[in-house]
Amino acid sequence: MSEKKKILIRIGSLRHGGAEKVLVNFLKNLPEDKYEVDLLINLYTGMYIKEVPSWVNLFYLLKGEMITTNKPHEIPVKAFRVLYQKMFLKFPSLLYKFILKNKRYDIEIAAIHGMYKELLSSPQKDSKKIIWIQNDIFNLKEYTPDIIKQFFKFDKILVISNKLKEEMQKLAKNEKEKQAVIKIYNPIDKEDTLQKANMEINDFPFSKALPTFITVGTVYPQKGYDRLLNVHKKLINEGLNHQIIIIGDGYDFENIQAQLNQLGLQETVKMLGFRSNPYPYVKQSDFYIMSSRHEGFPTIIAEALILNKPIVSTDVSGIRDLLQDGKLGIINSNSEEGIYEGMKKILSHKELAGQYEKEIENTDLPFVLQKSVARLQEIIDEV
Known part of the structure; x- marks a missing residue:
C-alpha cells in the first residue's frame, strides 16, 4: 500500500x-x-x-x-x-x-x-x-x-x-x-442538519400566528442586524405585521439590543443569544432573512435550504451560487432599502413562499x- x-x-x-x-x-x-x-x-x-x-x-x-x-x-x-x-x-x-x-x-x-x-x-x-x-x-x-x-x-x-x-x-x-x-x-452535512432540526425545543419565542423571520449569526456589524431592525420597524408601521428571531452572540449584542429597545420592538423581535443547535428554530420559522453587509459562503443559507425555508438575502458573496441567481430565494440589493424590498415582497405576496419551497424541494443541491x-x-x- x-x-x-x-x-x-x-x-x-x-x-x-x-x-x-x-x-x-x-x-x-x-x-x-x-x-x-x-x-x-x-x-x-x-x-x-x-x-x-x-x-x-x-x-x-x-x-x-x-x-x-x-x-x-x-x-x-x-x-x-x-x-x-x-x-x-x-x-x-x-x-x-x-x-x-x-x-x-x-x-x-x-x-x-x-x-x-x-x-x-x-x-x-x-x-x-x-x-x-x-x-x-x-x-x-x-x-x-x-x-x-x-x-x-x-x-x-x-x-x-x-x-x-x-x-x-x-x-x-x-x-x-x-x-x-x-x-x-x-x-454541508444534510443528514446531520435534518436530524438536529428535529430536536425538541421549549423556548420558541413566538406563537405561530404571525409570519416569523429568523436569522442566525455572530452579532457583528457585518451581519447588518442594525439595518434589519430599521426595516422591521418600517414594515410594522406600514401594517405588514411579522416577527424576527435573532440567534447569536458577539461584541455588538448590547448595541443591537439597545437599538431594539429604542425602537420599541421588544414584542416583535427576540434576541436569543447563542444556541449550539439553532436548527429547530429555523425549522419552526417561516422565512430565513440574511441582512449581511458581506459574507464568504453563508453556510447557514445552505442549511436553511436543506430545511426547505424560503430565503430573503442581501446580494453578498456566495448567495447567487446558493440561491441559483434567485431561483431558490429573493436576492435584494445590499442596502437597507434592498432588505426592505425583499421582506415586503415575501410578506405581500403570500403565494411566493410556496413557490420557493417547491423549487428548493426539486433542486439537487450541489453543496451536499x-x-x-x-x-x-x-x-x-x-x-
Whole structure:
C-alpha cells in the first residue's frame, strides 16, 4: 500500500463559525487510511473540538476561552496571546520543532484566509501549500490588493463562490496563477442538519400566528442586524405585521439590543443569544432573512435550504451560487432599502413562499457533503 499523505491543517480555533464547521465536516469524511492529518489550532477552544475525529492529531499553541471583549482584566491575557503567536510567526522553526516535533509534511493547508502568513512562513519549503478562502476578502479593509496577491504564492487557492473566483483571477499575473484558483462548495452535512432540526425545543419565542423571520449569526456589524431592525420597524408601521428571531452572540449584542429597545420592538423581535443547535428554530420559522453587509459562503443559507425555508438575502458573496441567481430565494440589493424590498415582497405576496419551497424541494443541491469532500480529495491528491 502506498504511504499516507502527511497533511498539516491550520486554523485559529474551533469555536462556532462557518469555516470551523466546514473544516470539521471535511475531516469527519476523509478516509483515515489515505491521509495522516495533523490539525494545529492557535487557541484550543470551541464547540467543534469534540467533533474532530480521533485519528486526527490535534496540536495547539494556547488553551483557554476566546476573548471577544476588551474588559480591563482581560487585556493582559489578550496581549500575551498575541505576542506568543507572533513569536511563532517570527520564528516558525520553533513551532515546527517544539510543537509539531519536526514532522515533515507533503501538504500544508490554511483552513481560513487569516492563516496565510503562518503558512507562507513555513520552514518546509518543499511542501505543497493550499489556502481555503472562506470569506469575501475583497470586502475586508485589511486585505489590500497587494496582500491578496501574496495568496498566489500558494499552490492552490480554494474559493467558495464564483464572485470570489472572478475577483481573484483579475489579480492573477498569468495563466498559471489563474488556474490555481479553484471554486469549491463548502461541504454541508444534510443528514446531520435534518436530524438536529428535529430536536425538541421549549423556548420558541413566538406563537405561530404571525409570519416569523429568523436569522442566525455572530452579532457583528457585518451581519447588518442594525439595518434589519430599521426595516422591521418600517414594515410594522406600514401594517405588514411579522416577527424576527435573532440567534447569536458577539461584541455588538448590547448595541443591537439597545437599538431594539429604542425602537420599541421588544414584542416583535427576540434576541436569543447563542444556541449550539439553532436548527429547530429555523425549522419552526417561516422565512430565513440574511441582512449581511458581506459574507464568504453563508453556510447557514445552505442549511436553511436543506430545511426547505424560503430565503430573503442581501446580494453578498456566495448567495447567487446558493440561491441559483434567485431561483431558490429573493436576492435584494445590499442596502437597507434592498432588505426592505425583499421582506415586503415575501410578506405581500403570500403565494411566493410556496413557490420557493417547491423549487428548493426539486433542486439537487450541489453543496451536499459527499460531492464537496470528493472534490477536495481530488485537489489534495493532484497537488
